Amino acid sequence: MEKIQSLTNEQQRFIDQFMFDQVDQGIRVIDLNETPIIYNEKMKSIESMTLDDLSDKKITDLFQFHDERDSRLLQAIHHGKTTKNKKQTYLNYKGEEITTVNHIFPIHYDGKVIAAAEIAKDVTKIERLIRDNLNRQGNTRYRFDSIIGTSPEMKSIIENAKRATRTSSSVLIVGETGTGKELFVQSIHSGSSRGSGPYISQNCAALPESLIEGILFGTVKGAFTGAIERPGLFEEAEGGTLMLDEINSLPTSLQAKLLRAIQEKKITRIGDHKERPIDVRILATINEDPIEAITNNRLRKDLYYRLSVVTLFVPPLRERKSDIPLLVETFIKKYNQLFQMNVAEVSNEVFDLFYSYDWPGNVRELEHVIEGAMNFMFEEEALTPSHLPVHFQNKTKNETNTDHQVSANNQLTPLLEGESLRDRLYDIEQNFIIQTLEKYHYNVNRAAKELGISRQSLQYRMEKFNIKRP
Secondary structure, eight states: OOOOOOOOHHHHHHHHHHHHHHSSSEEEEEETTSOEEEEOHHHHHHHTOOHHHHTTOOHHHHSOOSSGGGOHHHHHHHHOOOEEEEEEEEEOTTSOEEEEEEEEEEEEETTEEEEEEEEEEEOHHHHHHHHHHHHHHTOOOOOGGGOOOOSHHHHHHHHHHHHGGGSOOOEEEEOOTTSOHHHHHHHHHHHSTTTTSOEEEEETTSSOHHHHHHHHHOBOTTSSTTOOOBOOHHHHTTTSEEEEESGGGSOHHHHHHHHHHHHHTEEEOBTOOOEEEOOOEEEEEESSOHHHHHHTTSSOHHHHHHHTTEEEEOOOGGGOGGGHHHHHHHHHHHHHHHHTOOOOEEOHHHHHHHHHOOOTTHHHHHHHHHHHHHHTOSSOSEEOGGGSOHHHHHHHHHHHHHHHHHHHTOOSOOOOTTOOHHHHHHHHHHHHHHHHHHHTTTOHHHHHHHHTSOHHHHHHHHHHTTOOOO
């Protein structure tokens, strides 16, 4: 057999690069200067980059990192760290999102690290398909970018909610029906270390009292007629989050058992004597003033204090009307897709009606109004007052007429355009509390005494109005 002719160095490099380019995985190798020395065609395709984009550039010039701990490739080159089969999502230089599963490792020569290599499997399309399918099915978990609102009120609560993701403390979310409390609950869960664990939600007002205890804590066979061996929601939520909606609808006798479970981190199934340890975060919602719920015996005071380690107040729509255009745009986009329509604009007259309306049903009502209006449209591209539901138009007219009558027969300053009675009362209460607190140099006890309310009630209102001590 003839001896194979030796290859020149140039031919060897050509073959090496050719073979790298045939591999259906992205390959990148950087040297000690953090400069790419191998970058195959698949990696170029994944990141939509060319050799010119890489010329004389470090990895830190191509991608932004807060520090080197955020880059597994830098961890490999500087600290000899190996990472296997880890998913990462990042942006290329065009701002496009890329998701890959990577194997990253240092390359040693003579006992020293001389380079670091990255082998990447592109899963961007798969991730996008999964996400799109979940969105279409309505099964996706909400995240903070799902929350619509740029008003100062919403920015403040979103920021506070994000901070609550860092711990496993209980959170109580206060807000009227339809304000979007569950969006915050799911966003906190998704953004926390428990995000990969189960998320179990239960509306406490949706079930008869006789069933709730078994559903929460589980049952053992023979505990009562028809009882079977079944874990409760606490056990199903192990390692994750249990969301209790409308906690004020839970019977007070059961609230005591709930309090014990939260404090002791143990539950006992109905009919059983065995205590079972639990690792569950509780996120609860309430649709009324917690102090009023306590006063009227709908919420135990001790449970309130245990749940309200962190308290978030979701503002009603009437207190953040500047978010209406963004909400309307979002809902129109949603129903354009669902109804196969092409509504492109909303008339100024519609927005005038929306701004002057009090929205007792909050964001949920606004969405229903948009959905109803689009049901009355046929090939029109602009939503006008004629498309709005009749009951909404009549209610708006009646409220407007009432406002004019009050203004005509009252010596108080007339309501401004778009201002409702609730808006005015809200401002009056807020200003009065601030004035009283300032009078007593923010001594809460003395201010509460003059206002004729309890210290706890005043503190609740300070949270509600975002009143801070100077």
